[in-house]
Amino acid sequence: MCRVVDLQQAVLAKNDICAHELRAELAARGTIVVNLLSSPGSGKTALLEQELLLARRRGLPVAALTADLATENDAVRLARSGVPVKQVLTDGLCHLEAGMLGAHLEDWLPEDTRLLFVENVGNLVCPASYDLGESLRVALASVTEGEDKPLKYPTAFGLAQLVVVTKMDIAEAVGFDEAAFRANVQQVNPGVEVVLTSARSGAGAGLLLDRAAAVADGAEAHLPVMAHRTDAHHSHHGGGELHSHEGGLLHAHPNAQDGDGHSHAHAAGAATTARAHRP
Amino acid sequence: MHEMSIAMAVVGQVEEAAQAAGATAVRSIRLQVGELAGVVPDSLAFCFELACSGTVLEGAELLTESVPGRARCGPCADEWAVGMPPELCCPVCGAAAAELLAGRELQIAGVCWEEGPVPAPTRERIPEER
Numbered sequence: 331m332c333r334v335v336d337l338q339q340a341v342l343a344k345n346d347i348c349a350h351e352l353r354a355e356l357a358a359r360g361t362i363v364v365n366l367l368s369s370p371g372s373g374k375t376a377l378l379e380q381e382l383l384l385a386r387r388r389g390l391p392v393a394a395l396t397a398d399l400a401t402e403n404d405a406v407r408l409a410r411s412g413v414p415v416k417q418v419l420t421d422g423l424c425h426l427e428a429g430m431l432g433a434h435l436e437d438w439l440p441e442d443t444r445l446l447f448v449e450n451v452g453n454l455v456c457p458a459s460y461d462l463g464e465s466l467r468v469a470l471a472s473v474t475e476g477e478d479k480p481l482k483y484p485t486a487f488g489l490a491q492l493v494v495v496t497k498m499d500i501a502e503a504v505g506f507d508e509a510a511f512r513a514n515v516q517q518v519n520p521g522v523e524v525v526l527t528s529a530r531s532g533a534g535a536g537l538l539l540d541r542a543a544a545v546a547d548g549a550e551a552h553l554p555v556m557a558h559r560t561d562a563h564h565s566h567h568g569g570g571e572l573h574s575h576e577g578g579l580l581h582a583h584p585n586a587q588d589g590d591g592h593s594h595a596h597a598a599g600a601a602t603t604a605r606a607h608r609p
Numbered sequence: 610m611h612e613m614s615i616a617m618a619v620v621g622q623v624e625e626a627a628q629a630a631g632a633t634a635v636r637s638i639r640l641q642v643g644e645l646a647g648v649v650p651d652s653l654a655f656c657f658e659l660a661c662s663g664t665v666l667e668g669a670e671l672l673t674e675s676v677p678g679r680a681r682c683g684p685c686a687d688e689w690a691v692g693m694p695p696e697l698c699c700p701v702c703g704a705a706a707a708e709l710l711a712g713r714e715l716q717i718a719g720v721c722w723e724e725g726p727v728p729a730p731t732r733e734r735i736p737e738e739r
């Protein structure tokens with residue numbers, strides 16, 4: 331007896347629930363997460379070193395968590411700023427997930443932290459799919475990576491709430507076409523702000539910090555078109571997915587077979603399949 | 610490559626649902642994958658096979674349905690296929706899309722599984738009646 335069952339479950343539902351909970355928990359204590367995404371070598375750590383130092387000088391309580399496949403070098407660099415820093419070794423995993431982040435914050439994140447910067451694993455594909463419970467998602471690209479980077483990684487740049495160009499000190503040398511880059515960003519994420527920085531020259535220093543602090547103070551972060559969607563994640567409240575938001579991701583679905591609004595589809599599906607599969 | 614994580618999440622979710630429903634073997638899974646979900650279907654299929662081994666999903670077929678990205682404009686109500694790379698400004702009036710209607714799905718739509726030896730009264734009664 332083969333039975334067709336209409337599950338309708340978002341694959342990343344567990345992570346999404348975790349992220350929502352973490353965001354709410356942190357908000358309640360006055361902390362926001364800033365999630366930094368880029369290719370390896372774009373300059374996340376260098377920029378962060380500078381911004382953390384600035385925050386410390388301004389007396390703004392910040393902390394940083396950096397994820398790396400295998401080494402602790404970034405944490406050592408970031409810790410020089412004097413703010414609390416934690417290294418997470420993902421042991422080969424190409425992205426952080428909300429649950430992992432939450433677990434790492436327990437017993438570590440100082441209670442009064444306003445901004446927690448998370449340097450995600452250097453990768454523009456995988457981390458883009460995982461909400462970490464951040465309130466500001468930042469995609470970075472250095473001037474050496476080509477103006478079409480946003481088109482090559484549309485999900486990463488399309489979901490960003492702030493785009494940071496790094497290594498502007500060498501922009502001229504490498505012939506960085508700022509207008510083309512901006513146009514490409516606008517194509518996948520109309521309305522998102524693009525800021526230009528250089529950790530080496532100090533250009534744009536404090537911009538990332540300012541934007542993050544504004545969000546922590548209640549300013550509305552940019553809502554990307556790609557994030558403002560009516561697909562399963564948001565339109566099914568009240569439908570199958572509502573169950574998962576109530577916590578018991580999978581508990582509810584077995585019931586769905588005999589109970590709620592799914593029942594017609596199931597009954598029909600089961601009947602058809604039963605016929606089809608009978609020898 | 611997060612396709613392995615995705616594949617494992619799919620397997621885990623279906624496994625749990627199958628267990629709760631008393632299913633003994635999963636034959637196929639229908640998965641909707643949006644163009645903008647950031648998942649490579651081929652590599653997902655490869656990972657899926659690995660992730661299934663040793664579970665109730667062993668040998669299950671993954672039926673992926675690609676969902677094209679579509680967006681809608683607020684001012685002129687135009688709707689368009691966003692393409693790849695996506696164009697999220699309105700091709701008619703140039704305004705930013707009001708919303709992405711489809712394209713980011715990563716959704717288990719349905720499964721087909723065996724529900725095991727159902728205590729089927731009809732099957733037992735028939736021989737007796739004969």
Ligand SMILES: Nc1nc2c(ncn2[C@@H]2O[C@H](COP(=O)(O)OP(=O)(O)O)[C@@H](O)[C@H]2O)c(=O)[nH]1
Binds near residue numbers: 497531
């Ligand atoms: N010219 C220049 N090089 C930079 C700048 N920021 C970082 N780099 C260099 O780029 C490389 C990668 O930087 P890093 O911060 O480790 O990148 P991450 O992998 O994104 O954390 C290092 O060799 C840095 O010295 C910058 O503003 N200008």
Ligand SMILES: [Mg+2]
Binds near residue numbers: 374375376404449
């Ligand atoms: Mg780094």
Ligand SMILES: [Zn+2]
Binds near residue numbers: 684686687699
């Ligand atoms: Zn329009």
